[in-house]
Each structure stands twice: as C-alpha cells, then as structure tokens.
Amino acid sequence: MLESWLESYDPGTLFDERGALVPELAALAPRGERRMGANPHANGGRLLVDLDLPRFRDYAVQVPAPATVHRESTRQLGEMLRDVFVRNRERTNFRLFCPDETNSNRLSSVFEAERRCLVQRRLDIDDHVAPDGRVMEVLSEHLCEGWLEGYLLTGRHGLFATYESFAMVSASMTVQHSKWLQESRELEWRAPVASLNILLTSTCWRNDHNGFSHQGPGLIDVMLSKRGTVARIYLPPDANSLLSVADHCLRSRNYVNLIVIDKQPQLQWLTIEEATEHAARGASRWSWASTDGGGVPDVVLACAGDTPTLETVAAAWLLRQLAPELRVRVVNVIDLMTLFTPDVHAHGMSEAQFEELFTRERPVVFAFHGYRYAVHQLVHGRPDPARFHVRGFMEQGTTTTPFDMVVMNEMSRFHLAALALRHSSLAAERTAPLIAELEERIRDAVRYSREHLQDQPEVRDWSWTTSVGLGGRSQ
C-alpha cells in the first residue's frame, strides 16, 4: 500500500536515476535575495535610506531671555515633522503613529502636508483622511507600536507619539523590541535599523483635567533597566531642546529613544544655540539661574523634565530673595542616562564631569519628572549618593489644578526651596522662619485653588525676573 501510494506521485518524473531532483524543478527554488533568509526585507537595515531632514534650527522659538516666553513645545516639533513628510515624499519612508491624538498632542502641523491613513469608505466630514495617508491614527497603542516596529524592521523611519500614561499599554512590546535590538547588535550580518522613537507627551504633571488614570510616568522605569547599548531617555525642558533631541533621534540607529515632554504652554528657557549645546552635553549648569558665581555652591538644585525645571528655576528665584547669601547652582539634565556611571551606560558622565556639576559632597535637591526613587538607581556609585534628595511623581494624583499636582507630590517650588534650606549649611535660626514662610505659601496655594478652582496668578503667571521682590501673598 505504501509503495503504490508513493508511486502515485510518479517519482520517475521528479528525480533522476541517482535520486537527485531534476534540474527543471531544482531551478524553481529562489536564488540570492529571493531566499527567505537572505531577503533584505527581513534585514531591513540593508534597505534603509537616511531621512532627508530639515534644519531643526529653522523651527526654533525665539527666546530673548530665559523663562519669559510661553509656548506649546510640541507644536514646533509638529512643524518640523511636517517638513520631514514634505522632504521625504518621494522616498515614502517616514510615518507618524499615534493613538488618535495627533491634534491633541499639538502635532497638527503635519496635516498641512500629510493625511491620516484610512483604506475604508470615507465620509464627507472625514478630516485629512486618505488611503495613502502616512499618519497612522488608531486608538490602540498595541497597533501603533507594532506597526512602527514592523516598519522599522523593514528599513523605514517613524515616530510613535502618545499620552505618557498610555505608553504602559504597549510596554511589553517596547521591552521585547529592546531585547531584539540588543541581540541583533551581536549579529554582524544584521544591518542597523532606524531607532524606535517614542514621544511621551500629555504627561502626568499636566493631566490635571483627566485625572489619576492619566498620570503615570512608568515607562521611564521600564526603560531604565534595559541595556545601555539600546536604551535612551531624553527629558528636553523646552521647545528648542526638543527640536535638537528629535533631530538626533531621527538620525540614530538601533536605539529605543524615549522623549518625554508635555504639550501645554510652558516657559521657554534656552535659545536654539544654547539648547543644541545643552542637548549635546546631556546635562549642564544653568548659570543665569545660579548664584554660585561659578564657584562651589552651598546646594545644587537639579532637575530633569519640563515641569521639574519650572519648579526648580522658580525655587532658585525664590531663594535669591529669601536667602541671598545662599550660593545655589541650578543643573538641568536632559539625557537621563548621563547620570549612570560610564560602566553602566555608554552616555554615563565621567566622574570628573559628574563632580563638576554636582560637586563631591554638597546636598543636591533633585526634581524629577518620573517616579522619584528612580534617581537613586541612577546615582548609585557616585560620590555620596545619600546627599541626593529627590522629589518627583509619587503616585499622588487627581483632577485638580497644575500647581496642586506638584504640591500633592511635594515637588512644588516651595517644597524644593524649603528642602534646599533644610539641607544647606545655613543656621537653623536663619532657615526656620524661611521654611515656615514657604510652608505657609503652600497652604495659601492649596486654599486658593480650592476656592477659585485655579492656581494663584503669581504661581500661574510666574516668569523669571532679576530685580522684582517676592510678590504679595494671596489671601
């Protein structure tokens, strides 16, 4: 039975007398790059063509003086991305992925040049929709992340922009892509692919209207534990530094780049030249906000992230007036991984650089965008890490005012200034009344927001001044 069944395939027409496949059939097997394992679409780096990127400086915000101009920083990025679409129209190798929040995340300028992709029947009221649209909007983080991964692995470029807390939905996919990149680096024949760029916007500190479910910076912790060869986390504090970081990320290869910045109007700190230099360093001293005269400070006020930067600079401003004798240094960290020691992460600052910014032994009050304890992982191995007093998100949130969010999480300018005084070497009889005053300011701010359902004008409208006094206390 077996023999007659096998004979039914007529092997005499398939094999020659030595049992080899006849040449006509053998010739059907694909050759060269048509073989599955050698197909360049399975080794997308071989197909990768650099993006034609516009000059990021052309989208800069004018900043005549620090902390005086308010802008929605991600709008500037939206303008730059619009021109990325324009310049690469022929190459058709760039897409933006977003869970139906492109407008909400202030990236809407892209619709001046590109449309949302929809292959189904369209209605008259559909807005900027086309079957060949390259803005991929779908209310599924899993789809956005997965589409982008596939797009990158087949040799193209892209950006996934999402509300910060929703990025946790697809966190395990981000983790697995990191693992894939880490392993692929070990394989010499694998050509580098474009980086997985994730823009986390609509962040925890400014989701006061959406409430607690929308307040969660957890993806930072998830990526912190990934290898320094593939993971990058950037916290640009304003529009110009965002442009510089985005340009860098869109040119990079084989990384997962996390970029965290909010979309709401925010104070702008740096000119485009300053921002570019700051982003290249990863962390620097902001001399205009410091009172250490370039010498050794009594206390370092450090910050990473836009809202922490605002509260830190405002705290430095308060301290100038409350305790002008205190030498304060303000340090801003834009590339979070620079805090790791160099053996942990390729971006880790040398010990000399670290000490130049943070000294060896002075207290550091650190305001951090994410969960506050993460910073203690970063500074382990640095001189006296116990002197780092971190404030950051501590899983306190609700529907409230923006300033109430930083108060609830003990990261307000008043908290930071009080913390700096408490850990400074000033005498207790000097600092105690100042700390009491700051605590009264906190109570005032809470009372005001409960009564008026918005923040005090002097908090909401604060901007940098070099000569004005502390300002009246509200009733």
Place this chain on the structure above:
Amino acid sequence: MLESWLESYDPGTLFDERGALVPELAALAPRGERRMGANPHANGGRLLVDLDLPRFRDYAVQVPAPATVHRESTRQLGEMLRDVFVRNRERTNFRLFCPDETNSNRLSSVFEAERRCLVQRRLDIDDHVAPDGRVMEVLSEHLCEGWLEGYLLTGRHGLFATYESFAMVSASMTVQHSKWLQESRELEWRAPVASLNILLTSTCWRNDHNGFSHQGPGLIDVMLSKRGTVARIYLPPDANSLLSVADHCLRSRNYVNLIVIDKQPQLQWLTIEEATEHAARGASRWSWASTDGGGVPDVVLACAGDTPTLETVAAAWLLRQLAPELRVRVVNVIDLMTLFTPDVHAHGMSEAQFEELFTRERPVVFAFHGYRYAVHQLVHGRPDPARFHVRGFMEQGTTTTPFDMVVMNEMSRFHLAALALRHSSLAAERTAPLIAELEERIRDAVRYSREHLQDQPEVRDWSWTTSVGLGGRSQ
C-alpha cells in the same frame, strides 16, 4: 412646531397640574439596592465572603536540614489551591486565572478538584474542561487580568498565575487597578475587596530553555513605584515560605500582591515553622548559614528571591572554606517592601530592625531576583546606602544552562563570594589569590557548560554540607 411636537408626548398623562411626575410612573424608578449607584455588585466588598482556607501547614514540605531536599515549590501551592476549590465549592467564590500554563506552572493538582472553563462544544480529547469550570485558562494575559479584576470588584476571590515575563503584557492594567484601589480607600462607603494576587512563576533565572524573550522581571519595578498603601511584593525562597505568603495574600484585602517564585525543582531551606516566622518578619538572619556567631559580621550576604538565595547560601558555604576567618552573615528578604523606610511603605522596617540585620556600616553584597538597580531605590534613606553592592538581573539572557544565566548576570556564587572578599576588611594579599581562584571557577563553569551543554555536577547538585571540603575543580 416645538409646542405641537412636545404636546405629542401627551404630558397631561405624565405630569400632574403642578408639573410633578404622576405617582404610578415615579414608582417605576428602582429603590434601595436596585439603584445603579447603590447596587452591591458595584461595591463588591459588601458581597464579599471570606474564603474557607485550609491549614497551609498541611501542605508543607518536610525539611530535615536546610538545603538538602529539592522540590518544585509551586506544586505545594497547587495542592493547597485544590483544597481551596474543594472547601469553597458551595460558595462558588474562588477562581484561578492562567494563560494556559496551569500544568506548566506546576499547579496541576487543582484539576483533581476543578475543571477548566469552556462554554463551547467540547471534544473527547479535551482534558478537565466543563462549562462551569473555575480554572480560567486562555492565552491572553489581558483577559486573565481583566477577568480577575472584575471578579474581585464584584466580591469574589482569585489568583492570576503567569510566566514572569508575560506579566508585563498586562502591566498597565495592574497599574490602573492599583490606582483604583488607592482611590477607593479614600471613600468610606466602599467596602474592602479581596486583593489582586499575582503569582509570577517560570521566572527569568530558570527560563534558560526559552531564552531572552522569556527573561524579564520588569513587573517588580512597575509595582515598586506604586503606593505603600496598596502594593506588596513577596519573594518566598522555597515551598514552605510560599505557602505562608499565599495564605496571607488570600486573606488580605485591597492590595496588589505580587508573589515571585520559580516552578523548577529547587533546594528547600526552611521548615514550615521557620518559614511562617520568616514570612511574618519579612526579612531575617539565617543563623545556620552565617558565621558571625551572632556578633558583628565582616560582611552581610543578603538575598531576595529563590535563585539569589541559592547563589548566596552557596557563596556563604564557599567562604567558610576559602576564608574561615571571615565573619559572614546571611540575610534573606521575603517581603521586599520591608527594605523601604517606614515613611515610604507601611511594611518598611524600623531603623533599629534594619541595623540589626544589615549593621550600620558593614558592606552588604545583595543578590536580587529582579533588575539589580531597583535595590538602590529601596535602601535610600538607610545608613550609608553606598555600601550595598547589588547583583541581579541585568538584561543578559539567552538559551543556555541555569548556571550560565547567573554567570552572565554576575550573580553566581563565585561572583558573590569574590565581591564579599573584595569589600571585606581582609588584606588584599589574603583575598587576591582567593578572588583569582573564584574567577577561575567561573571560567571553568563556562567552559564546562559550552562543552557538555549542562552545568558542572558540583554546581548542579550542590547542597549544604557543614564538614566537606570545597570539592574538586572540574577539568
């Protein structure tokens, strides 16, 4: 037009002359608990009935001496869960949720008493399947987590058991449930619900056969940043401590309990009495493995998690023979949150308890189940946190042998012993040759596993002995 349209509803039959709804219609509105907001199914704690739990001690492994018996620890839990099903059959208020891994995770004893739920047509070959089965198996972590959340919120009890790395798939749901619990505690009218119990098994250290994608302890980091009022993380090192922890978690309310333990055969350390006391303390000194004679140690070897405990106790065993003059204390941590200071977490040890275990200034070599840097978050605020030298998962993995996994991540017994010597106060001329010997043992182990595709017998079959020598070095 408006008037005639509204008149068409015949308002004269709906309202009386004063405009009030007529009594017959008003009576149609539900009353009391039938009102949507007062329905007890929306406030499940009001329906909650305690589980009838068996005595967990009845499932204990006999441990005549520490580190001499191997057992699959989760099997003991499976037997206990079987009897939870039996004792609560009438109450029908317990379910087990698992992404089709109940057997793989060694919980198969539950099938002696319960079946998998399937309401579709069944085939003859289906195994322990019934429409009213209470083991919910489906290859979707999202469904398992979501079903369990709904089940708890409507007043029932359950356990979600999954491969450790797959728990990241539903991490954002776990986060949102934590937030819900945290907020619900503030509402006096909300009755407490049963805790969300998550068993992470098939862990990173023993997924050497599945490889890198299955090696990821990330959910620990995700839960570490959640509030101390709701988040709990337990790392029982063996079967008896697992039983005690599980009993505690199944009785608890309003928490997210993460329990992490592997399923593979592993050395058993504690009798059920010792395990119960250890679990109640959260962390303790293991005197049988220590050589500090109850006095001040030269170095503390601390560990949290089953594989770290194995490597740490084996390192202590090696140090007894290599450097008998070194006073070593072994500390095991089962309740990870005890390491936090008490202001951060309700389980945080007092400063006195912390110093009793870890001293104020002696070096601590800490072997940790999860990503190594997480421990630095935990011990911030403790005396001299820089003296904690942590080894743990550092995102190094592949398909290899179990021991090669701890070598790749620098957490092997040889690494830990060398680290203890390096940070001890012993003279360099004493420690240098010992460290060289340990480094040679690492190279030997790697060579052996490359050649034999398994670990050296003296590593694989190691067990605690008090009198035997170091054992021959392999070729």
